[in-house]
Amino acid sequence: MNNSVTNTARLLGAGLRALLVLTVVCGVLYPLAVTGVAQALFNTKANGSEITSGGRVVGSSLIGQQGYGLDWFQPRPANGLGENSVNTQYKLILSGATNRSGDNAELIAWVKEAKAEVVKDNSTADYKVSPSQVPADAVTSSGSGLDPDISPAYADLQVHRVAERNGLPVSRVQQLVDRHTEGRTLGFMGEPGVNVLELNTALKELTKG
Amino acid sequence: MSPVLAGILQLLALIAALALAYRPLGDHMARVYSSDRHLRVEKWIYKGIGADPDTGMRWPAYLRGVLAFSAAGVLFLYLLQRLQGVLPGSLGFSSIDPDQAFNTAVSFVTNTNWQSYYGEQAMGHVVQTAGLAVQNFVSAAVGMAVAVALVRGFARSRDGDLGNFWADLVRGVVRILIPLSVVAAIVLVACGVIQNFSGIHAVGQFSGGSQQWNGGAVASQEAIKELGTNGGGYFNANSAHPFENPTPFSNLFEIFLILVVPFSLTRTFGRMVGSLKQGYAILATMATIWVGFVALMMWTEFAHHGPAFDLAGGALEGKETRFGVGASSIFAVSTTLTSTGAVDSFHSSFTGLGGGITMLGMQLGEIAPGGTGSGLYGMLIMAIIAVFIAGLMVGRTPEYLGKKIGTREIKFAALYILITPALVLVLTSAAMALPTPGNSMTNTGAHGFSEILYAYTSAANNNGSAFAGLNADTQWFNTTLGVAMLLGRFLPMVFVLALAGSLAGQKPVPETAGTLRTDKPLFTGLLVGAILVITGLTYFPALALGPLAEGLAS
Numbered sequence: 001m002n003n004s005v006t007n008t009a010r011l012l013g014a015g016l017r018a019l020l021v022l023t024v025v026c027g028v029l030y031p032l033a034v035t036g037v038a039q040a041l042f043n044t045k046a047n048g049s050e051i052t053s054g055g056r057v058v059g060s061s062l063i064g065q066q067g068y069g070l071d072w073f074q075p076r077p078a079n080g081l082g083e084n085s086v087n088t089q090y091k092l093i094l095s096g097a098t099n100r101s102g103d104n105a106e107l108i109a110w111v112k113e114a115k116a117e118v119v120k121d122n123s124t125a126d127y128k129v130s131p132s133q134v135p136a137d138a139v140t141s142s143g144s145g146l147d148p149d150i151s152p153a154y155a156d157l158q159v160h161r162v163a164e165r166n167g168l169p170v171s172r173v174q175q176l177v178d179r180h181t182e183g184r185t186l187g188f189m190g191e192p193g194v195n196v197l198e199l200n201t202a203l204k205e206l207t208k209g
Numbered sequence: 210m211s212p213v214l215a216g217i218l219q220l221l222a223l224i225a226a227l228a229l230a231y232r233p234l235g236d237h238m239a240r241v242y243s244s245d246r247h248l249r250v251e252k253w254i255y256k257g258i259g260a261d262p263d264t265g266m267r268w269p270a271y272l273r274g275v276l277a278f279s280a281a282g283v284l285f286l287y288l289l290q291r292l293q294g295v296l297p298g299s300l301g302f303s304s305i306d307p308d309q310a311f312n313t314a315v316s317f318v319t320n321t322n323w324q325s326y327y328g329e330q331a332m333g334h335v336v337q338t339a340g341l342a343v344q345n346f347v348s349a350a351v352g353m354a355v356a357v358a359l360v361r362g363f364a365r366s367r368d369g370d371l372g373n374f375w376a377d378l379v380r381g382v383v384r385i386l387i388p389l390s391v392v393a394a395i396v397l398v399a400c401g402v403i404q405n406f407s408g409i410h411a412v413g414q415f416s417g418g419s420q421q422w423n424g425g426a427v428a429s430q431e432a433i434k435e436l437g438t439n440g441g442g443y444f445n446a447n448s449a450h451p452f453e454n455p456t457p458f459s460n461l462f463e464i465f466l467i468l469v470v471p472f473s474l475t476r477t478f479g480r481m482v483g484s485l486k487q488g489y490a491i492l493a494t495m496a497t498i499w500v501g502f503v504a505l506m507m508w509t510e511f512a513h514h515g516p517a518f519d520l521a522g523g524a525l526e527g528k529e530t531r532f533g534v535g536a537s538s539i540f541a542v543s544t545t546l547t548s549t550g551a552v553d554s555f556h557s558s559f560t561g562l563g564g565g566i567t568m569l570g571m572q573l574g575e576i577a578p579g580g581t582g583s584g585l586y587g588m589l590i591m592a593i594i595a596v597f598i599a600g601l602m603v604g605r606t607p608e609y610l611g612k613k614i615g616t617r618e619i620k621f622a623a624l625y626i627l628i629t630p631a632l633v634l635v636l637t638s639a640a641m642a643l644p645t646p647g648n649s650m651t652n653t654g655a656h657g658f659s660e661i662l663y664a665y666t667s668a669a670n671n672n673g674s675a676f677a678g679l680n681a682d683t684q685w686f687n688t689t690l691g692v693a694m695l696l697g698r699f700l701p702m703v704f705v706l707a708l709a710g711s712l713a714g715q716k717p718v719p720e721t722a723g724t725l726r727t728d729k730p731l732f733t734g735l736l737v738g739a740i741l742v743i744t745g746l747t748y749f750p751a752l753a754l755g756p757l758a759e760g761l762a763s
Contacts, residue, residue, distance in 0.1 A: 011273055014258055015281035018375065019347070021257040022382060023285075026346040026433075027339035030387060034394045034429040038404035041395070046404045048422065048452070050412060057413040059420070062401055062451035067416050076530065080555075082445075084330040087302050090409050090421050094327050095446035097527040097555035099678035101564075101656035102515020103763060111521045136523030137530050143449030143554045149530040188210065188218040190457020191533030200415060 081145035114139035127160035149193030216535020235476020262376035268710025274374030286314035299333035312687035317344035319698035322441030322673035349437030350381030352582030362709030393432035401455035402428040435466035438580040440550030471578035486728035498577035506538040527555030545570035548580030550673025557676035565756025595739040611717035621708040632669035651678025659755035669697035
């Protein structure tokens with residue numbers, strides 16, 4: 001008995017030593033080396049791909065934001081975002097999805113509501129949006145709640161409203177959307193999209209000038 | 210180009226990339242585990258451990274190494290989380306509660322990476338980088354070591370020597386996982402994944418004011434998270450978060466990382482048993498199931514049945530615009546047919562049948578291609594079962610790779626395939642029968658049941674993905690899921706190593722005209738059939754109550 005206890009202890013000791021050595025390799029040296037290379041070669045990207053407008057940082061081109069007024073292009077809904085409850089010295093956005101199933105009553109209500117809103121908001125005096133025009137991304141929340149993109153169809157749908165509210169010709173705004181529409185990578189990877197923050201930043205330049 | 214065609218092209222591109230990597234990586238891994246030489250770094254590490262890497266171990270010694278190392282891992286990670294509040298570099302994050310710290314420690318050591326916490330508000334730099342990310346490496350290396358020990362059981366004879374656990378562990382980390390991770394992490398940073406130590410800081414917003422962001426060593430963790438089929442995200446949204454997975458290319462690249470080691474290990478296996486064709490037969494089995502599941506998933510997700518999706522005009526709830534339905538379907542299948550559990554879209558909001566496909570993928574035992582290492586040993590167990598069934602049909606003592614599959618061997622294989630279904634079904638029933646666990650559901654009806662079935666399926670099979678509507682941060686779920694992860698990881702390993710020891714002690718039987726050819730398409734067909742029938746019979750009643758009921762109703 002005594003023997004087996006000592007053996008177990010010796011074995012656990014070896015396990016612990018192995019873990020500590022490998023922690024130094026995988027948990028200290030490896031991340032530091034990668035950080036060094038990343039910071040040297042891809043400084044902007046490694047630090048969050050921030051973009052500036054009018055001399056101040058307005059966010060990351062990768063992270064979608066909420067709270068644009070109706071003068072601006074709208075992002076996708078983000079019903080899955082949360083606020084931090086644990087470490088309240090910060091005000092963190094918690095990424096996340098709604099996790100509602102296709103037959104969930106709440107999700108059905110959200111989609112209905114969002115659809116009605118998109119139709120109402122984007123119909124102008126001389127442009128009527130029909131419910132069948134509203135693409136799926138405009139009425140559903142993304143996986144992260146931080147989706148930076150909307151589909152080209154949803155961007156196109158918003159052109160008349162944005163043009164009217166900013167006193168710009170529709171063709172100018174449509175041009176802007178077309179310029180910011182990114183196709184699939186190499187023609188087949190992912191889906192086409194329009195980056196909302198970049199589009200709105202460009203729109204801001206346009207309305208200033 | 211239609212989204213469906215784009216989805217198919219992405220699948221083909223992925224297959225091409227995996228095919229290119231197959232030979233060099235598979236051969237490299239075979240050399241790593243067969244070589245007699247030690248690198249200088251490795252010698253230092255062995256000195257640190259105090260182990261002699263050249264001593265052969267029989268199965269009980271090998272198993273003791275696995276268990277001791279994993280026990281040390283659980284203890285260390287538990288303490289690290291409990292002490293987070295007083296450790297430097299924790300960004301002011303407080304210590305984790307005992308039940309959640311136990312769950313998380315077990316989760317990362319067992320290669321599961323189930324997360325009942327929100328990454329961005331719970332874990333600081335120290336726990337993420339020196340705790341969780343380290344287990345991403347070593348839990349994967351332990352899986353590979355056990356797989357290699359089983360392969361040696363087939364390849365070696367008489368003396369029962371399975372190799373040295375410490376050498377296999379260290380080599381897996383130093384010669385395979387670290388080099389691949391360094392390259393992968395840098396590719397990910399080039400796509401836009403962040404890699405810094407700036408902590409939590411404020412960044413301006415378009416409409417004025419500012420938002421607070423987590424910094425962190427994300428790319429370095431993301432690389433090994435996928436490569437080691439771990440799946441624990443730095444952020445709550447996992448690989449849907451743009452800082453973990455920013456572009457359509459990074460998305461495909463991450464799927465590639467998930468699949469490349471498990472698929473290539475079949476080449477390593479073929480090399481080590483001296484017949485590449487045996488490896489191809491296993492590869493073909495894995496690939497058939499994987500491609501079949503991707504096709505089914507794309508079909509159901511593009512068809513988007515379900516009231517909310519019909520209303521919206523597409524199943525885009527929980528999916529990112531840049532990935533779309535096609536790439537999200539490939540990711541979902543790849544993460545659940547391996548033991549990864551990373552997600553680029555949220556499975557709970559897939560169609561009813563789509564959610565069922567993710568569950569069935571895990572219930573197959575994660576063998577197509579499965580986790581790093583665990584996929585190969587799981588599949589070899591199924592191969593033994595298939596050989597046994599074929600042997601019963603013709604009335605011969607079955608043999609596989611020149612080793613007799615006798616009573617002892619088939620007992621271990623049978624125990625292996627019984628343990629996870631027993632854990633899943635018993636614990637799911639218990640949770641449904643008790644009054645309080647059901648309060649954690651977000652959805653009601655069939656989907657609510659699916660949330661709980663999914664949770665235990667994911668934990669017992671060491672996957673880690675979730676129907677994340679389930680609030681799993683309760684004492685009940687933290688504890689029972691933790692136990693499911695522990696038993697679902699280590700009991701199968703006990704059986705695998707016992708089996709390996711038994712095989713390694715046999716002398717090979719010569720091949721005769723009556724030997725079942727296990728390197729032919731016929732065997733692949735038999736194996737696919739055996740896997741689907743065994744899993745189907747085990748889980749059909751449970752699946753019928755959850756995803757099938759939901760899927761067929763819409």
